[in-house]
Amino acid sequence: MDQYRDVRASDADREAAAERLRVAVEEGCLDFGEFNDRMGRAYQSVTRGELATLVADLPAGRPAATVTASSVRPRRLPRWAKVLWAGWGTLFAGNVAVWAVVSASDPCPVDFWPTGLLPPGFVLAMVTVGTVLRNRDATAGDS
Structure with missing residues (x-):
């Protein structure tokens, strides 16, 4: 990697370093002040060496979750x-x-009699919301 320290960093390189910093703050390796300082320097970095310096003292990151279709x-x-x-x-x-x-x-004037259909619609709405929230929680638990 030392041979690439002077190579200009791409946006993808900066994003990879920023993601590593995000993981480090989630793991408790960085406090928010240091995280903000390093994030600013990551996006201002010109070379890969500058990015490597920002994450050199951090432990190896956890593997990223692979999301497939x-x-x-x-x-x-x-x-x-x-x-x-x-x-x-x-x-x-x-x-x-x-x-x-x-x-x-x-x-x-004729009274608006279709209001009698609003209570069943309200019950249907509550059941639908409950179903959607339950499905969302079950999906979130799977990941």
């Missing part, structure tokens, strides 16, 4: 929730449309 599960809404939302939305929209036609043809 198969290891990341998409956070999608379950099929049952999509079906329920589609059904509720269609029913609600149909009721609003009928209410609008009746209200337009009646000279007296």
